[in-house]
Amino acid sequence: MKKDTLLLLLLLLPLLMLCSCKKAVLATYDRSAxxxxxxxxxxxxxxxxxxxxxxxxxxxxxxxxxxxxxxxxxxxxxxxxxxxxxxxxxxxxxxxxxxxxxxxxxxxxxxxxxxxxxxxxxxxxxxxxxxxxxxxxxxxxxxxxxxxxxxxxxxxAQLEQPAWWTMWLDNYSRVKHQLFLIVTEQRSLSTVGLDAPKNLYFANLLLMMLSDPFKWVKDHPEKNYVLSSNDNGQTYQFYHVDNPNRSILLRKNSASGKYYFIDESGKEVR
Incomplete structure (x- = not known):
C-alpha cells in the first residue's frame, strides 16, 4: 500500500511543479492618463x-x-x-x-x-x-x-497690524505700515526691551521720511521711488518706477502748508 501511494506521488510531482511554476497574471494600469x-x-x-x-x-x-x-x-x-x-x-x-x-x-x-x-x-x-x-x-x-x-x-496686497507695532510706533494704518516697509526694509521688529536702540532707530527713519518725503526721495535715488504731481503741487503720487499702478497719495495741508500721506481711511499719516 505504501508503495502504491509513493508511486502515485511520484507521478503527480511533475504536474504539481508545473502548476507552481506557472507565472501569475500581473494586473496592469490600462486606464487613460x-x-x-x-x-x-x-x-x-x-x-x-x-x-x-x-x-x-x-x-x-x-x-x-x-x-x-x-x-x-x-x-x-x-x-x-x-x-x-x-x-x-x-x-x-x-x-x-x-x-x-x-x-x-x-x-x-x-x-x-x-x-x-x-x-x-x-x-x-x-x-x-x-x-x-x-x-x-x-x-x-x-x-x-x-x-x-x-x-x-x-x-x-493687504497688510495687518503686527503685534510689535504699538511698542515702537503709533497711529497704525496700512499705508503707514507700507511706508515703514519701504523706508526701513524691515518686515518686523522685536518686542524685546534690549532691542530698543535698534528698533527706535528704524522707527525714527520712518518719522524722518514722513516729515519730508521730498528730501527722502532725493536722498535715496537707489530705491527708485518718485513723487509725481498733475495739479501744480497740491497732491502727489508716490510710487516705485516699476509699478505706477500701486501709488500712495501725498496731499498738501492747506492750513499748515505741510504735506502728508493719506491713508486708506482718508486721514493724514502722522
Whole structure:
C-alpha cells in the first residue's frame, strides 16, 4: 500500500511543479492618463499670494503643480484649464492674465507647473480677490477626480497690524505700515526691551521720511521711488518706477502748508 501511494506521488510531482511554476497574471494600469493639481490640503482650500510686502512688482507668476495619474509618454502632451468665473471675483487683464488654451507636459515627465500671472494693483490693498482655476479634459488627458482638479487662489496686497507695532510706533494704518516697509526694509521688529536702540532707530527713519518725503526721495535715488504731481503741487503720487499702478497719495495741508500721506481711511499719516 505504501508503495502504491509513493508511486502515485511520484507521478503527480511533475504536474504539481508545473502548476507552481506557472507565472501569475500581473494586473496592469490600462486606464487613460489623468491630470490633477498636486496640492497640500491647506493649499487646496486656498493658495494665498500677497503683494503686501513689495510695491515694486507690477506682476508676478504663481506656479501651480500639476501631476499625471497614469503612464508617462515619450512625447510632449498638453493639459487644459479654465477659470470658473461665477466662483471668482478676480477679473481677467486686471487681476490676472487670461489663461492659455493649453499647457505642455514634457516627454517622460510626470509633473508640470501651470503658470498664472497675477497683477499688483492698488485696489488689492483694501480688498483681496479670488480666482478659481479648474483643469478640464484635453486630447491627451482626462480629469476623473473632481475634488483634485480645482485650485482656489487668493490675490491680495493687504497688510495687518503686527503685534510689535504699538511698542515702537503709533497711529497704525496700512499705508503707514507700507511706508515703514519701504523706508526701513524691515518686515518686523522685536518686542524685546534690549532691542530698543535698534528698533527706535528704524522707527525714527520712518518719522524722518514722513516729515519730508521730498528730501527722502532725493536722498535715496537707489530705491527708485518718485513723487509725481498733475495739479501744480497740491497732491502727489508716490510710487516705485516699476509699478505706477500701486501709488500712495501725498496731499498738501492747506492750513499748515505741510504735506502728508493719506491713508486708506482718508486721514493724514502722522
Amino acid at each position: 489623468n491630470v490633477y493639481f498636486d496640492l497640500s490640503d491647506a493649499d487646496r482650500d486656498s493658495i494665498v499670494y500677497t503683494f503686501a510686502y513689495d510695491m515694486t512688482k507690477a506682476q508676478d507668476t504663481i506656479f501651480v503643480p500639476v501631476k499625471v495619474m497614469g503612464y508617462r509618454d515619450q512625447h510632449t502632451r498638453h493639459f487644459e484649464a479654465f477659470v470658473e468665473k461665477d466662483s471668482s471675483t478676480a477679473r481677467a487683464d486686471l487681476h490676472y492674465d487670461p489663461l492659455k488654451s493649453e499647457y505642455p507636459l514634457e516627454s517622460n515627465a510626470g509633473r508640470a507647473f501651470m503658470p498664472i500671472v497675477v497683477h499688483n494693483i492698488s485696489a488689492l490693498e483694501s480688498q483681496s480677490v479670488s480666482l478659481l482655476v479648474k483643469l478640464k479634459a484635453s486630447d491627451d488627458f482626462g480629469v476623473e477626480n473632481p475634488t483634485l482638479i480645482r485650485a482656489r487662489i487668493i490675490i491680495s
